[in-house]
Amino acid sequence: MSNRLDQFNRDGYLIIERFNTDAECDSLMERAETLVSNFHLKGKATVFQTSEQERTSDDYFLNSGGNISYFFEKDAFDICGELKRDLFHSLNKIGHAMHDLDLVYNAFSRSPQMKKLANDLKLSDNVLIQSMHIFKHAEIGGVVDVHQDSTFLFTEPLSCVGFWFALEDATVDNGCLWTEPGGHKTLLRKRFKRRDAGGTEFEVFDETPYPTADMIPLEVQKGTCIVLDGLVPHMSRPNTSSRSRQAYTLHSISNSANYPTDNWLQRSDLRPI
Numbered sequence: 001m002s003n004r005l006d007q008f009n010r011d012g013y014l015i016i017e018r019f020n021t022d023a024e025c026d027s028l029m030e031r032a033e034t035l036v037s038n039f040h041l042k043g044k045a046t047v048f049q050t051s052e053q054e055r056t057s058d059d060y061f062l063n064s065g066g067n068i069s070y071f072f073e074k075d076a077f078d079i080c081g082e083l084k085r086d087l088f089h090s091l092n093k094i095g096h097a098m099h100d101l102d103l104v105y106n107a108f109s110r111s112p113q114m115k116k117l118a119n120d121l122k123l124s125d126n127v128l129i130q131s132m133h134i135f136k137h138a139e140i141g142g143v144v145d146v147h148q149d150s151t152f153l154f155t156e157p158l159s160c161v162g163f164w165f166a167l168e169d170a171t172v173d174n175g176c177l178w179t180e181p182g183g184h185k186t187l188l189r190k191r192f193k194r195r196d197a198g199g200t201e202f203e204v205f206d207e208t209p210y211p212t213a214d215m216i217p218l219e220v221q222k223g224t225c226i227v228l229d230g231l232v233p234h235m236s237r238p239n240t241s242s243r244s245r246q247a248y249t250l251h252s253i254s255n256s257a258n259y260p261t262d263n264w265l266q267r268s269d270l271r272p273i
């Protein structure tokens with residue numbers, strides 16, 4: 001299976017069909033519903049309305065690297081601060097440490113096939129630093145702008161490798177991933193960091209626009225794993241369909257690379273795949 005590494009190095013991404021069983025995908029979606037049912041928004045809604053409570057929202061976000069936090073779709077709340085839909089269908093994602101804190105997510109994240117994949121891609125030095133369960137609900141699931149994952153998980157040297165798991169079929173109309181084959185052979189445009197005065201900011205390295213015209217949709221079936229080089233530009237469009245497009249993502253970095261103390265995500269005790 002050395003093909004995996006050759007393809008990944010050539011294209012900057014790798015698609016592995018039937019990586020997870022339907023039952024494994026279902027276990028994660030069921031677990032997310034359980035976690036959400038135990039999350040009580042009452043009295044905390046203002047945290048998530050960034051225009052009014054930017055500081056509080058910043059703190060919630062900046063503390064989320066080491067716990068399980070809940071993030072809403074941009075249009076989830078009405079002008080009175082009430083959810084327009086039920087809680088579950090208002091969420092954009094859960095993050096960012098389920099892989100270490102929750103048994104179901106941990107089992108999915110460190111499965112035998114993940115250990116084999118890490119071995120095939122020569123990632124034995126890599127540790128898991130971030131997990132996200134992205135709901136991309138029907139009609140409300142929003143756009144994810146073009147970005148490079150190393151922007152958000154910057155190391156010296158660069159080492160971020162991401163894993164994107166389709167928990168449901170992903171198509172153009174429900175917001176599948178788009179990326180540019182070979183697009184990882186480029187520079188990192190910017191990095192996302194903590195600002196000395198509080199909050200966050202981008203540090204720009206290179207103003208070259210992302211080559212959005214060269215991107216292709218990666219339509220994949222439930223159970224597919226897509227591996228992404230930290231430099232390959234990728235995005236997803238809004239979900240305009242009547243079906244959700246749930247996905248789980250994991251990000252790894254080299255344990256021997258330097259991880260700056262002003263990266264947005266700070267946590268300790270990183271463990272391998």
Ligand code: FE2
Nearest residue numbers: 147148149234
């Ligand atoms: Fe990404």
